[in-house]
Amino acid sequence: MECIKCGETKESEFYPSSLKVYDYRCKRCVCEYSRKWREPHKEHFRNYMRMHPGENRENFKRWYANNRERHYEMRKRYAQANPQRHKA
Missing domain, CATH: 1.20.890 (cAMP-dependent Protein Kinase, Chain A)
Known part of the structure; x- marks a missing residue:
């Protein structure tokens, strides 16, 4: 499979899209996206963890x-x- 984000072809390092479309991203790209999202949304993340x-x-x-x-x-x-x- 090929990651739609970085374009690398990998065998088993993928998360399927929750939308059930052919939108596969490799684990590294998903982690990077999550990290980038969490940084500006720290307060939201902390509130969720508390709740x-x-x-x-x-x-x-x-x-x-x-x-x-x-x-x-x-x-x-x-x-x-x-x-x-x-x-x-």
Whole structure:
């Protein structure tokens, strides 16, 4: 398949469009779009997280169960990048 955003051809790194049209975007492009949207809409994002705490907790538990090694690596990188916060 070919990403309509970046034009790269990839085998399995795609999210189908929710509109059921041939509008496939690769995972990298979807993540980049989400990041760019979230930046100017920080307050909306924070309000949503506050209003849906139970749903967020369940989603995180599910993500953590599937990504333990990735979570460990992310925490490790954060601790190395922010030594003042991790003075243990």
